[in-house]
Amino acid sequence: MDIPDIDKIMKRTARYACEDGIGEMFYGAVFMLLGLLFFLEATLNPPIPWFSVIGFLVLVYGGFLLGRWLVPALKRRLTYPRTGFVAYRQLSAGRRWMVMGIAALVAVFVTGIFAVAARVGGTLAVLEWIPLCNGLVVGAFLLYLGFELGLRRFMLLSGFSGLAGVAAFLAGMGATLGTAAYFAAMGLALSVCGALALRAYLRGAPRAEEQ
């Protein structure tokens, strides 16, 4: 046996968290709900004050908290009996607060922009760029994950995110409707991709009943 490549082992171990596609399916559903939220925001007449701001916060933080419970619960049922259980290292309390702080700042920034857009009736031209920015930011994150974990499907999703952002921007639907279209398309892509990954995983990994 040759000396094992430690970096490859590290990558493989990290990749295991995404092998079954369950996380993608869940966050795809959250994205689709965000799409629905912005669609309602764009079409509600008369508009409900703070609808998208509160809805965004509820979906993002609620989704995060629900995901922390639901994704491991599904993994306990589907993944661990087949290919084994892995508990990943948790972030230290300090880093966790830092990540939550950054997430809160981003959420406040995004919701602030939409609050302004709602007040001025979406006349600010710069707001038209929001779907494109969403597509590029999410795409960059997925590209980073794809390279970091060596997962090709994340790279494809990254490309799709960029294209969906560009399409939503070029379609000239406006900030809110464009964002709704972007989140709906990206959510669908994530869910389908996750479902295909889960199907491939379940086919390739029979259930091991005993150790």
Add this chain to the structure above:
Amino acid sequence: MDGNLRAVVNLDRTIHEPSRLVIVATLYFVESADFLYLLRETQMTRGNLSSHLAKLEDSGYVEIEKTYRGKIPQTICRLTKSGQAAFRHYRRSLRRAMDSMSE
């Protein structure tokens, strides 16, 4: 003997054995993993994996906890503090030795 070459001679044999290196490297990057995962990751037989885990446990590098998932027995393995330190030291020594050989 050159210091870097001495590092090769002094490599921790418990970790240096390729099968155990895979186990230790895998456990180093996670909080814990079960026997089933290690079995799949290392591609070893159950007996082989058990014997390597026992050796690592005897060295104080790995902690093994026998538990149940429902009615199915589950063996959870995690690297101890001294196992983590030994792996870090092993990586440093190996890197130094490789660097000296490539010069």
